[in-house]
Amino acid sequence: MTPSPLARRLIDRFQHGMPLCAEPYKAMAETLGCSETQVIDCLQHLQLAGTLSRVGPVFEHSRAGASTLAALAVPPERLHQVAGRVSQYPEVNHNYEREHRYNLWFVLTGPDRAHLDNILQELEQDTGLTPLDLPMLTAYRIDLGFALEATP
Template identity: 60%
Template sequence: MDLLTQRMLDRFQHGVPVCARPYQAMAEELGCSEADILERLARLQETGALSRIGPVMEHSKAGSSSLVALAVPLADIEQVAAYINSLPEVNHNYEREHDYNLWFVLTGPSRSHLDAVLLDIHQHTGLEPLDLPMVKPHRIDLGFPMFQDSEVPQ
């Protein structure tokens, strides 16, 4: 991995610029071209090193969200997971070794919207969703210095 890619990954863990041309702003800060940034991001995505770039938002300011679990019979896990993955409100869907073996986060514009999705999930799968809405938000900063001479803001 070249130095520019390292600096880009290291520096922008904590905030891609919020503006009309964020990749241009990143390039200006790093002393390169917007094309350099886009090329590196595309390469990282092609190799599977980067899955997405997106905001982390305080859900209560933008709508509603809840952690949800399902106890899925193992014979049905692939089919149920595919259905859950198809819902636009779902992210972070993963399997766990537990009676409740499929866990995901639902997000939507309102709690009533989430309730309707939970009802649809129940009707479609025959499984009762365990709905665990957030009571108190906690922000966990997962950014960390990745390379020598890190530029990660402290």
């Protein structure tokens, strides 16, 4: 799917931050010269098409609680079932398959490390699989934004 001109402008302008105000979609629309309804419709269309996975904040995990990257080595015939179990936790904000012995990776975020440890223990008990727990030791900031519009 090729993004519409509005979608390209929306992504280019706001992929690194949304307005912090009571009506962010209205402020975005004013910046883009369109209506708030057009912004919301555009975002919904991008999400339904699978082009956009989420709109929301990214928090510095160490200031908002604790987080860890975890992985499981799941037998292929159980992958869908185990991924569904992992996704049942609201603390899971990514859950994806990788081509590796550890083929199911997910990120857990919670109020403290003990909370995350409890979830990892529950998952091990429920699935019989031992999670690989990879807490972040050093943060590296990488700009993952990509320009969609030609720059003059």
